[in-house]
Amino acid sequence: MTSLGFRTDLALLTASGSVVEDRGTHLVVRSPDNPSYFWGNFLLLARPPFPGGEREVVGAFHTEFPLADHVSLGIDTADLSDEATAAFEDAGLTVDVATVLTASSLQAPREVEAEVRPISGDEEWEARARLSQQLYPQTSEESFMTFARQKNAQERRLVDAGRGRRFGAFVDGQLVSTAGIFVTEDGVARFQSVETHTEHRRKGLASAVVHGAGQHALDQLGVRTLVIVADADGDAIGIYRRLGFADVERQLMLEKRTGEWAEMDGA
Structure with a gap:
C-alpha cells in the first residue's frame, strides 16, 4: 500500500476491531459493530478500474455490503483521470481528494481560554x-x-x-x-x-x-x-x-x- 493516509486508516481500524479481507484487486474493510460508519465499511482498490469499469466497482460494493445505504470507495493512488472521474460521478459518486500532512514537531499555538x-x-x-x-x-x-x-x-x-x-x-x-x-x-x-x-x-x-x-x-x-x-x-x-x-x-x-x-x- 503506497498511501500513508490509507495505511494509517487501516492500522487504526483493525486495531479497534474492524476486519480487512483481501480480494486480490481490492480490500474489503468491515466494521461489524458500526455498519453506518462510512469509512469503516468500504472497498479499497489497488488502482483505478479499467475504463468503463466504474459501475462494476460500485456493484462490487453493493455485493459486499447489500444492506448499506452508502457507497465508499478508496483508491491507493493520488490521481484519477478526468474520464474516470466523470464516469464515477455519472455513477452517482462524489470524488474527494484530501490532503495528507505530516509533522515531526509542532509550533506552539496561541493561548486559549480553555x-x-x-x-x-x-x-x-x-x-x-x-x-x-x-x-x-x-x-x-x-x-x-x-x-x-x-x-x-x-x-x-x-x-x-x-x-x-x-x-x-x-x-x-x-x-x-x-x-x-x-x-x-x-x-x-x-x-x-x-x-x-x-x-x-x-x-x-x-x-x-x-x-x-x-x-x-x-x-x-x-x-x-x-x-x-x-x-x-x-x-x-x-x-x-x-x-x-x-x-x-x-x-x-x-x-x-x-x-x-x-x-x-x-x-
Whole structure:
C-alpha cells in the first residue's frame, strides 16, 4: 500500500476491531459493530478500474455490503483521470481528494481560554458523542448517537491498548473541541476526528487540542511522525499548516450517501 493516509486508516481500524479481507484487486474493510460508519465499511482498490469499469466497482460494493445505504470507495493512488472521474460521478459518486500532512514537531499555538487535557470517563466520552451530533443536525439524534457511541467504543479500545488518547478543550466545564491521536506503527501516529462546537470556532481551540494531542504523542508515545488528513479547500488545513504540518500526498476517496446522511461529511 503506497498511501500513508490509507495505511494509517487501516492500522487504526483493525486495531479497534474492524476486519480487512483481501480480494486480490481490492480490500474489503468491515466494521461489524458500526455498519453506518462510512469509512469503516468500504472497498479499497489497488488502482483505478479499467475504463468503463466504474459501475462494476460500485456493484462490487453493493455485493459486499447489500444492506448499506452508502457507497465508499478508496483508491491507493493520488490521481484519477478526468474520464474516470466523470464516469464515477455519472455513477452517482462524489470524488474527494484530501490532503495528507505530516509533522515531526509542532509550533506552539496561541493561548486559549480553555482547559486542554485528555478526556476520560463515561460522561466525557458521552459529551464527545454529543458534540459530534450537534455538528450534523440533519441526521436524527437516534441514528447519529448510535453511530457516535460506536465510534467512541472503537476509540476507547485504542486508548485501553495504550495507543493514544483523545484530547478535549473544556470551557466552563463543557467539552467544546476534541482531537484524537493514536499510534499506527512504530514511530507513527494518526489524528482522528478534529471537531469544534460551532459556537466556539475561530478561538484557537482546534489548534490547542491538535497541539495537545500531538505533543502527547511526541513526548509520551515515542512518535516521530504525526499524520493528519484534511480537505484541500477547507479551513482546517490552514490550522494544521500553521502548527507545522506539511503536505506530503493526496488521498483519493469516492462516496455516495443517501437519506439523512447525505449532507454529512467525514463519518
